Amino acid sequence: MANSPLGPAETAVLRVLVDRVGRVTGRPDLNRLAGLDGSERRCDAALVTLRRLLGPGSIKTIRRRGWMLSEQSVDSARFLLDSRR
Numbered sequence: 535m536a537n538s539p540l541g542p543a544e545t546a547v548l549r550v551l552v553d554r555v556g557r558v559t560g561r562p563d564l565n566r567l568a569g570l571d572g573s574e575r576r577c578d579a580a581l582v583t584l585r586r587l588l589g590p591g592s593i594k595t596i597r598r599r600g601w602m603l604s605e606q607s608v609d610s611a612r613f614l615l616d617s618r619r
Contacts (some may be wrong), residue, residue: 543570545618547580551593551603553612560600564582587614 546568561577570576585593592607603611
């Protein structure tokens with residue numbers, strides 16, 4: 535894991551999104567499942583970083599419901615997670 539672009543929060547959020555691919559995950563669930571202690575700022579910052587790394591359209595915002603990882607981004611997301619090991 536020499537130069538992984540993912541910090542602990544980004545890794546946790548990405549794991550949740552990969553595990554729930556195809557399903558919308560709201561902020562409360564994303565915070566809880568990622569272990570972010572309810573921090574909206576950490577959640578939002580992690581999503582910004584992940585979108586930058588995965589590219590536009592990788593994480594879809596579902597207005598008033600939450601976010602979901604696009605099916606096309608699953609392989610790239612798994613690659614990023616594997617780079618953490």
